[in-house]
Amino acid sequence: MSRSLNRIWVHFGLWIAATVLSTVALLSAASWIYSSIQYNKFYQALPDAVRVELDDLIARDLDDSARAIQIYNQYWHGDVRFSEQLSLLIGLIVCLPFGLTVGFWVSRYVTRPLASIVEVSQRVEQGDFSARAVTNGARGEMAEVVHSVNTMIDSLHDLESERLATAASISHELRTPITVLKARLHALCDGVIPINDTELQTLLAQTEHLGRLVNDLHTLSMAEANQLPLEQERLNLALLVSETLEHMQPQLQDANMALDLTLDPQAEEAAGDIRADPLRMRQIITNLVSNAVHHGASGHWLGVAVAPVYDEQGLAWVELSISDAGPGLPKELRAHPFQRFAQAPGKRARDSSGLGLSIVRVLTELQAGQVQAGISEHGGARFTLRFARA
Numbered sequence: 001m002s003r004s005l006n007r008i009w010v011h012f013g014l015w016i017a018a019t020v021l022s023t024v025a026l027l028s029a030a031s032w033i034y035s036s037i038q039y040n041k042f043y044q045a046l047p048d049a050v051r052v053e054l055d056d057l058i059a060r061d062l063d064d065s066a067r068a069i070q071i072y073n074q075y076w077h078g079d080v081r082f083s084e085q086l087s088l089l090i091g092l093i094v095c096l097p098f099g100l101t102v103g104f105w106v107s108r109y110v111t112r113p114l115a116s117i118v119e120v121s122q123r124v125e126q127g128d129f130s131a132r133a134v135t136n137g138a139r140g141e142m143a144e145v146v147h148s149v150n151t152m153i154d155s156l157h158d159l160e161s162e163r164l165a166t167a168a169s170i171s172h173e174l175r176t177p178i179t180v181l182k183a184r185l186h187a188l189c190d191g192v193i194p195i196n197d198t199e200l201q202t203l204l205a206q207t208e209h210l211g212r213l214v215n216d217l218h219t220l221s222m223a224e225a226n227q228l229p230l231e232q233e234r235l236n237l238a239l240l241v242s243e244t245l246e247h248m249q250p251q252l253q254d255a256n257m258a259l260d261l262t263l264d265p266q267a268e269e270a271a272g273d274i275r276a277d278p279l280r281m282r283q284i285i286t287n288l289v290s291n292a293v294h295h296g297a298s299g300h301w302l303g304v305a306v307a308p309v310y311d312e313q314g315l316a317w318v319e320l321s322i323s324d325a326g327p328g329l330p331k332e333l334r335a336h337p338f339q340r341f342a343q344a345p346g347k348r349a350r351d352s353s354g355l356g357l358s359i360v361r362v363l364t365e366l367q368a369g370q371v372q373a374g375i376s377e378h379g380g381a382r383f384t385l386r387f388a389r390a
Contacts, residue, residue: 015106023099030095042076050075112136113146120149129157162340169341169354173213177206216355219283220340223362230277230366234390237274237281237318238267238306244285245304251290255297257324264307267318271308274318274387276367284363287356288322288383296326296380303376308389316389323376323383337373360385 046054050071057068116133123131132153133146184203187193222228245252245259252259266272292302303323310316329337338361341354357373360383364371369387376382 012110015110016103019099019102019106022102023095026098027095042072046071046075109137110142113138113142117146117149120153124153124156129153129160166340170213170217173341173354174210177210180206213355216359220355220359220362223359223366226366228280228363228366230280232275232277232367234273234275235278235281236268236272237276237320237387238263238272240278240281241285241304241306241320244282245289248286248289251293252302255293256300257293257297257302258300260301260303262303262305262307264305266308267306271316271389272306272318273390275390276369276387280363280367284360284385285320285322287360291356291383292322292324292326292381296324296328298327299325299378299380301325301378301380303378309386317386318389320385320387321382323378324380325376325378326380328375328380329373334373338371357383 043051043054054063054068054071057063057065057071062068113133113136116136120131120133132150135143135146138146181203184193184199188195188199193199219228242261242263245261249259264272289302289304296302301324303321305319305321307319308316309319338357340358361371364385364387367387369385371383371385374382374384
């Protein structure tokens, strides 16, 4: 019931109905007052004897009797029909300004939030994302509309900020290896530095960085546009994690990180099965482990766990957590660890594209999963992913 009363059309209808009823009441009151004044003039003009007689007739409820009508016809001055019309006219003269004033006020009161929304929309169209609509006392559905518009502006502002930051980061990431390549190639062509394996390895590393950045951008753009092909099938997440970590052992050994792999016995059976794309799942695991190696190698520990879990609604999930004992996420990243190029240009590792965690989030959500970042039991970063059990 309360939800229905909060509808915009219900509010508007109630206000209009109240305005109409008030106007009719005022019209009736004005007509009654005028009629009372006319009757009082008629009554005061009566002779004393006739007045006493009329009072007696009214007291005996005979005001419609032949004698009462004779008194009215004899002593009432003026046309009765004209008096009624004049009474109605005076009532209209009094009610018309009132009705128009109240009608415009009600219209203004109801549509004031809409005017605020229109003004804010025009400012946003010009690129001013600081503008916000105000409720101006509106409640119910109209207040929800204003709140939704402001939320949409917040999202647009975040998207615009992310777009500008992404453009700046991409230009920085592209400019650095291109500058290095250009300078060294000029030096090689001019004979300033000799061509040797070391120099070629340097050029190859810059080229691979460019390729990695372009590939990550392409994957992220395709995934966010829902155009990334997925070949989902039933697979065991625990076995997939074990196979992926086995291939990444050399990387972990180079970083001197001890692997602490915890697999729930049920996770190695059907309880650990999910429906996902094996290639994209390997990409998710690889990105998270590489992120731990890049930023948490100082802790020399990597914790990976897979276990079946149930949420508060009793739904079955398979949970994957990857933790490290490094310094953890910087303060400026904790609020938005999965944002593109979350760290400012120049603060990222040279061999990182800055898109790994963004790809993890998009690929996880694209496969109906959930991901969140937190703090591990060793004080480092912890990333927890959940996929619905198949």
